[in-house]
Amino acid sequence: MRGLLTILAYVLAFVTLTLGERIRYDGHQIWRVIPTSRIQLDFLGILKEESQKFQLDFWKEPSALHRPVVFKIPPSKRNEIYIRLGLQGLVPEVTLKDLQKNIEKEDALYTQKSFNGLENFDYSKYHPLSDVNAWMEQMANSYSNRVELFNISSSYEGRTITAMKITGANSSDSRPGFFFNGGIHAREWISPATVIYMAAQLIEQYGKNQEITDLLDEIDWYILPVFNVDGYEYTWTKDRNWRKTRSKHFLCHGVDPNRNWDWEWCKNGASKDPCSDTYCGPRPFSESEVKGVADFLNSVPGRFRAYIDFHSFSQLWMTPWGYTTALPPEFPVQDKCSTTATDALTAVHGTEYKHGNIASTIYTASGSSADWAFGAAKILYSTAVELRDTGEYGFLLPADQIIPSGEETLQGLLAMAKFILNNP
Ligand SMILES: [Zn+2]
Known part of the structure; x- marks a missing residue:
């Protein structure tokens, strides 16, 4: 029955x-x-x-x-x-x-659906994928000496996954790179919105804000606003509550792109049921979106000093491991970095974040991005962040929280960057 x-x-x-x-x-x-x-x-x-x-x-x-x-x-x-x-x-x-x-x-109130030039881009609204892409292109045109776009991969449905590289003076591949992405889970709209806000601040405040100028002169920033492009588009057109990718698996669609990484794949906290929201996929890296980002992070060994995967919600700043509650030997310095970041974040609007290892702070999850980035790509400061809120609105976070979320998360990010430069 x-x-x-x-x-x-x-x-x-x-x-x-x-x-x-x-x-x-x-x-x-x-x-x-x-x-x-x-x-x-x-x-x-x-x-x-x-x-x-x-x-x-x-x-x-x-x-x-x-x-x-x-x-x-x-x-x-x-x-x-x-x-x-x-x-x-x-x-x-x-x-x-x-x-x-x-x-x-x-x-009706919280979205802006048509791109009408950079000057009219409303950072306090949510934007569909086409507008995010148009915004990135315009940013690259307007700041062509410091912003460059590149394609990470193609999605299951054939969309291009576009990221931006933001630099200051004298960029070179020998400089430390920081990579962060939003929108790995489709319905977590505050994640791309916060990432877009932070990217805009890094670009526009260069030469105006001393701290940002220094950090862009020392670090190359790689930013992917929407990781799961098919899923994100789907939340705008078909189902606001969608989480996974859109690949087909018998009766059900989609793999959880944060359970599909080739590190302790599909053990605890992941499902083998294609209809589950935490389906790990038929094999590790079955999703071209996930494989694309992984290949990019691996492309120049040692380039990336930090990786952050922004999610929502719960207000958490977490480091490996996710697949086990056992702590890696590097955990003390990783968690010290999280403390520094969350102290700076909370100082902005008083928003409280917890920090710790993923498995103890949220739940056990295997095959996640942060575990792979740390375990396989050897990025010491691999982090998973859960943005606002703690469940009052959940994934339907009102858009008047985008700018406050962006402001506080940016301070966390900058504090993290300074900490890493001092503790390489
Ligand atoms: Zn998520």
Whole structure:
């Protein structure tokens, strides 16, 4: 019966999508619960395991006591899940009452959909992929001596994955390189938006802000605003809640591009089920997007001193490992760097970030970008960051938080860069 229902759901989704409509989430709510006992945490773990059966979509998985768990729930399951939670002494907080209303509000108020020149580019709005690409091209034209675009790879659906290199005076391949990317997970819109804001600041403040000028004269910055281009486009056109790539795997689409890296691939915290949101893929580096970035990071051994993968949400600044709670010998200096970065970040608007190793700070996840960048590409300062918020809006973060997020994250980034230059 369950199998039949699943197939029917896919057929329905297929029909809806072929008709070209965007998936609606009328009456879907976002619930947040905080487990305070081992029994409650174990119960939430079971709900997560059975999430397809209960039609729950975990935006933040159960991980540890006192750490928020956030999930999306359809109207038909509310009563049942409310009672089940109640039996465990858990009372959910409804953070979003109707996801569809938030999506429509975002569409009407928080997005800018057509590129109309650099001077009209609104950094306090979310932008579709075509506009992000147009913005990059214009930046490269307007600052042609310091901004260069390059193609990382092609996506599954044939889109070009474009990144920018930003430098100051006397750039050379022998200088340290920093690479950071946004948008590896499609629905985490604050990530590309924050990355775009920071890239613009690095470009425009050169020669005006002494700290930025110095850091651009000492470091070559490589910035990829939208990693998962197919998925990101899909969140704008078909399903705001999409996370993975768009490759086809029997009944389901997409691989989790942050479980597809060739480092302890598909062990803990990754799924072999193609329909799961954490599907690791048929093999490591099956996704051309992931392989493309990996090849680029490997292209000049020793060039990159830092790699940062920006996600949302939870406000965390994390270093390897993700696949195990065991700490690497380098963890003390890595975490000291995270402390420096988050202190600088918090000083801007008071936003509190936690830091630590990935597996203990968020959850165990194998085959992730930061683990591979550290383990295989030997980039000491490999980092995974979860941006705002802590679940009040989750992936539907209002656009009036883009600039504050950009401002504080930029200070974290600059503090991290200075720390690394002093602790190579
Ligand atoms: Zn993510």
